[in-house]
Amino acid sequence: MDRRKLIKSLALTGTAPLLSFNTFQAKAKDEGMFAEPAKEIRIAEETDVIVCGGGPAGIAAAISSARSGAKTRLIEFNGCLGGIWTAGLLSNLIDHENKPGIMREIVDRLVASDAQMTAKNYDAEAMKVLLDKMCKEAGVDVRLHTRVVAAYTDRYNRLETIITESQTGREAWKAKAFIDASGNGDLAAQAGCSFDFGHPDSGKYQPSSMMAILTGLDYDVMYENRLFRREGIVGREHKIKLRDEIRKGGIDPSYGLPTLFPIRKDLFAMMANHEYNTHPLDAQQLTDATMQSRIEVNDIIDGLRSNGGIWKDIRIVATSEHIGMREGRRIKGQYTITKEDLIKGSTFKDAVCRVDFGVDVHSIDPNVSKGITNEGVRAKPYDIPVRSLIAKDVGGLMMAGRCISGDFLAHSSYRVTGNAVAMGEAAGMVSASAAMKNTLPQEVSWKNPY
Numbered sequence: 419m420d421r422r423k424l425i426k427s428l429a430l431t432g433t434a435p436l437l438s439f440n441t442f443q444a445k446a447k448d449e450g451m452f453a454e455p456a457k458e459i460r461i462a463e464e465t466d467v468i469v470c471g472g473g474p475a476g477i478a479a480a481i482s483s484a485r486s487g488a489k490t491r492l493i494e495f496n497g498c499l500g501g502i503w504t505a506g507l508l509s510n511l512i513d514h515e516n517k518p519g520i521m522r523e524i525v526d527r528l529v530a531s532d533a534q535m536t537a538k539n540y541d542a543e544a545m546k547v548l549l550d551k552m553c554k555e556a557g558v559d560v561r562l563h564t565r566v567v568a569a570y571t572d573r574y575n576r577l578e579t580i581i582t583e584s585q586t587g588r589e590a591w592k593a594k595a596f597i598d599a600s601g602n603g604d605l606a607a608q609a610g611c612s613f614d615f616g617h618p619d620s621g622k623y624q625p626s627s628m629m630a631i632l633t634g635l636d637y638d639v640m641y642e643n644r645l646f647r648r649e650g651i652v653g654r655e656h657k658i659k660l661r662d663e664i665r666k667g668g669i670d671p672s673y674g675l676p677t678l679f680p681i682r683k684d685l686f687a688m689m690a691n692h693e694y695n696t697h698p699l700d701a702q703q704l705t706d707a708t709m710q711s712r713i714e715v716n717d718i719i720d721g722l723r724s725n726g727g728i729w730k731d732i733r734i735v736a737t738s739e740h741i742g743m744r745e746g747r748r749i750k751g752q753y754t755i756t757k758e759d760l761i762k763g764s765t766f767k768d769a770v771c772r773v774d775f776g777v778d779v780h781s782i783d784p785n786v787s788k789g790i791t792n793e794g795v796r797a798k799p800y801d802i803p804v805r806s807l808i809a810k811d812v813g814g815l816m817m818a819g820r821c822i823s824g825d826f827l828a829h830s831s832y833r834v835t836g837n838a839v840a841m842g843e844a845a846g847m848v849s850a851s852a853a854m855k856n857t858l859p860q861e862v863s864w865k866n867p868y
């Protein structure tokens with residue numbers, strides 16, 4: 419009897435599912451795999467726009483989509499909004515000064531709530547609650563503690579349904595438009611989009627770093643000791659000074675240009691380590707890098723305290739829950755920003771924002787350098803076109819933040835959070851319009867409101 423007939427006959431006795439599962443299982447086992455049985459999943463919600471990831475790009479995307487009138491769901495894996503800003507304890511904004519809209523609102527509200535010493539550095543706890551409030555005020559439906567794990571397109575290759583996992587179990591969600599703001603491009607990859615990864619020559623990726631919040635230091639004393647300028651700006655000379663102090667404490671930091679950002683009179687953020695060659699998509703490598711960097715950060719602080727003097731009371735308040743990954747997938751879009759755009763200072767009619775920040779590659783090889791390089795590329799201010807936010811391979815999907823379409827060097831420049839917010843804001847407006855008109859993002863005529 420052939421296999422199909424056998425299954426059909428056994429179906430009558432109710433044993434077919436068992437047989438087919440076992441058949442799959444045997445085949446999978448031969449290939450060193452486990453074949454997970456298919457099952458039906460509850461549809462949790464049907465909405466207009468779903469945003470995957472609530473970092474700087476994702477919160478801006480969700481807020482602007484909701485403000486544009488679309489019913490919007492934001493799904494975030496962490497227990498707080500903000501991504502690298504909060505769970506990552508970043509505490510420092512870059513390339514935000516020339517960004518109006520949501521970025522400006524965030525800075526104004528942080529300043530008004532006394533959450534920052536300067537317009538650049540902020541208190542991550544204050545940022546957490548501000549983002550909660552802004553999402554609530556905009557009417558965004560927020561789901562924390564939930565990871566997007568799969569995505570399915572319809573027969574026209576338009577993204578239609580995503581699957582999440584959380585304490586509730588596996589759930590399905592449907593929307594008319596989606597935005598991938600996951601940093602690593604998880605949603606786009608799950609939906610079948612092509613992407614680039616790492617350095618074009620070596621395939622290596624920039625190192626990751628663990629931020630730490632410190633206390634037991636005094637702002638005026640640190641300023642007088644040349645660890646930053648009066649307004650809190652940190653230059654190369656301040657980083658070298660901190661490195662010398664850390665070395666005096668007996669540790670040679672894995673990041674050659676460690677940085678101390680003042681947040682409040684008695685609160686500081688430190689970035690002082692590099693975990694080289696940690697693959698952002700490998701959970702075991704991430705685990706090892708997280709544990710190793712937490713040890714290094716603690717050793718650095720113990721060493722500084724042993725110096726006495728201005729360091730005698732230094733303590734760690736917190737290390738970041740999530741090690742900061744600079745790299746992830748760069749999803750292929752309808753336009754790919756390249757280093758030539760940076761060199762020329764390209765402008766585009768469909769610009770989302772202008773990037774002022776230059777090429778900033780953290781060393782991919784500690785044997786060459788433990789610092790940063792621009793790989794010889796001098797960037798002029800350039801535009802990010804909305805086309806680089808629209809997925810090339812799958813319909814109904816935009817990207818925002820560090821996973822948009824760009825090459826290695828361009829990414830090292832546009833990835834900073836001022837740009838991520840502007841990208842998110844634009845993606846939210848375009849996706850909301852596409853969802854409400856039941857069309858694709860590329861059919862929406864984009865007009866920058868600023």
Ligand SMILES: Cc1cc2nc3c(=O)[nH]c(=O)nc-3n(C[C@H](O)[C@H](O)[C@H](O)COP(=O)(O)OP(=O)(O)OC[C@H]3O[C@@H](n4cnc5c(N)ncnc54)[C@H](O)[C@@H]3O)c2cc1C
Pocket residue numbers: 470471472473474475476493494495496500501502503508510511512513564565566567599600601602604605626627628629689741742743744818819820821833834835836838
């Ligand atoms: C160590 C370090 C230092 C940096 N220094 C600066 C700096 O000083 N200033 C600056 O402006 N920029 C800095 N950057 C760059 C900048 O922080 C990032 O490029 C920025 O985080 C981009 O924002 P994003 O929203 O795209 O990504 P992220 O901040 O990474 O946010 C992505 C969010 O998506 C969530 N997520 C991921 N996958 C899923 C999933 N499958 N399901 C649900 N949720 C998911 C994550 O939990 C996270 O909250 C630094 C980056 C690092 C790593």
